[in-house]
Amino acid sequence: MERRSVLKTTIALLGTTTLLSLGYPVLRFLSPTVRRQSGEKITIRKEEIPPGSARELVFEGTPILVINRRETGFIALSRICTHLGCLVGYDKYKGQLVCxxxxxVFDLDGQMIAGPGSAPLRQFFLTVSATHVTLG
Ligand code: FES
Incomplete structure (x- = not known):
C-alpha cells in the first residue's frame, strides 16, 4: 500500500512538472510583447569631452560614443557595428569610427563610408545646454 502511494505521488509530480514545462512557453507566446522605455538619462559636463574627442558610455544597455565633432558639435552613436555587431572605436586622428x-569605417554622422555593410550606426537623442550634454 505504501509503495502504491509513493508511485501515485511520483506520477502526480511528474505530471505537474510536465504540465508546467509545456504551459509556460505557451503562456509566454500568447502574452503581448511590451517594450519599455528605460527613462534613463545621463548628463555629462561639456568640458569632459573637448572638441575632437569622444567618450565611451553604456546607455540603455548599449555601448555608445558621445563625440564632440569639431564643426558640427555633439552626437551620440551606438558602438555596435551594423555589419556583424563588433564594437567600433573612435579614431580621433582620422575623425572616423573604425570597426x-x-x-x-563610419563618418562622424554614423554613415558607413567603407567596408562590407551599408547601414548607419544607431543615433541616440541628446540635448546640449550651455554647460551640459544630456542623453535621453
Ligand atoms: S562587424 Fe564591423 S565591419 Fe564587420
Whole structure:
C-alpha cells in the first residue's frame, strides 16, 4: 500500500512538472510583447569631452560614443557595428569610427563610408545646454 502511494505521488509530480514545462512557453507566446522605455538619462559636463574627442558610455544597455565633432558639435552613436555587431572605436586622428572586425569605417554622422555593410550606426537623442550634454 505504501509503495502504491509513493508511485501515485511520483506520477502526480511528474505530471505537474510536465504540465508546467509545456504551459509556460505557451503562456509566454500568447502574452503581448511590451517594450519599455528605460527613462534613463545621463548628463555629462561639456568640458569632459573637448572638441575632437569622444567618450565611451553604456546607455540603455548599449555601448555608445558621445563625440564632440569639431564643426558640427555633439552626437551620440551606438558602438555596435551594423555589419556583424563588433564594437567600433573612435579614431580621433582620422575623425572616423573604425570597426576592427572587417575594416568597416563610419563618418562622424554614423554613415558607413567603407567596408562590407551599408547601414548607419544607431543615433541616440541628446540635448546640449550651455554647460551640459544630456542623453535621453
Ligand atoms: S562587424 Fe564591423 S565591419 Fe564587420
Amino acid at each position: 576592427p572586425c572587417h575594416a568597416g
